[in-house]
Amino acid sequence: MGEGITIKSLLIDLDGTLYHGNRMIKGADLFISQLRTDRIPYAYVTNNASRTPELVAEHLVGMGIEAVSHEVYTSALAAAQYVAQQSPGARVYCIGETGLRQALTEAGLQLVQEQPDYVVQGIDRQFTYETLAAAMRWIREGATFILTNPDLQLPSHDGLTPGAGTIGAAIEAASQVKPVVIGKPSSVLMNYALDRLNIRADEALVVGDNMLTDIAAGAAAGCKTALILSGVTTQANMEEHMRAVGVKPDLIFENLDELQDWIKEELK
Incomplete structure (x- = not known):
């Protein structure tokens, strides 16, 4: 081949x-x-939308693989750019961790808890029922639902754990709205x-x-x-x-x- x-x-x-x-x-x-x-x-x-490019590079270097942050492209960066291009300065309800929050902020987007234009969701290991209810509400009221990546499971040292796609599936079921998927x-x-x-x-x-x-x-x-x-x-x-x-x-x-x-x- x-x-x-x-x-x-x-x-x-x-x-x-x-x-x-x-x-x-x-x-x-x-x-x-x-x-x-x-x-x-x-x-x-x-x-992976949870880590910043700097942290991804550190993880690689820690295993002996050469890397610098500017070589790393994450679904968080792509999601932030996607929203910023669609609606510069938009209001975003972020469901995610450091990598996603930093990417959205650096793209000039506003992180808010009320009346967002977008709900952008990645992996969130602090995800709660209250977060699910808020996401459902904002999406049903017209906010665009963005999913960083549809991975249902993530590997860990303890075996498989729920991924961003599992959380996204819950939000989709609650809101009855399919997300715009950014990641592979x-x-x-x-x-x-x-x-x-x-x-x-x-x-x-x-x-x-x-x-x-x-x-x-x-x-x-x-x-x-x-x-x-x-x-x-x-x-x-x-x-x-x-x-x-x-x-x-x-x-x-x-x-x-x-x-x-x-x-x-x-x-x-």
Whole structure:
């Protein structure tokens, strides 16, 4: 696979692709180091809306993977830009953590508790019934419902925990309004990253472990895609996942070493 593919930049997923929780996936540090050595542009693109880019970079560096904050594009940043472009200075009821709140504020949006123009929701580990009731009320009264990412579950050191999508499902059920989804598998986050890197979609290779999010988002944005069988999608469920999203990856690799070998061949 992969004949005729030419890339100028990589959009790289994090959890399941470069690490599992707090454990680096074998070869991730060398893979990123080689991209830097070869001066191949790349960005870290994550559905995680709870951490700021600075904290994401710290997390990577703590595992031995080179990173700086300006290389990190999160669903929180993309959501903030989306709202700011739609309605500069809008009033936002934020359901989320530090990364989302900071992104919204830095985009010039007003964080409010009453009469918002938008309800923007990410992961919120302090989510309460009262928050659900408020979100339901504002959305039913006309506020636009924005969901940073639809991930139903998140990996943790204790196993899986509820993700932003689970909270979003509760708000959708209560309000009977579907959200605008920013993160993968939506193309919005990918388009945000492409704009920031100032490259065309057909010049980018999306690298990820999840057919249902990473690869689906890359395909939706018009990028080439590389599936790494190190996380959610495996040899056992790959065909099922392809049928579920109706797309196939352009490239499939067992691990990052195989992807690195392919890139070396492309550079010859």
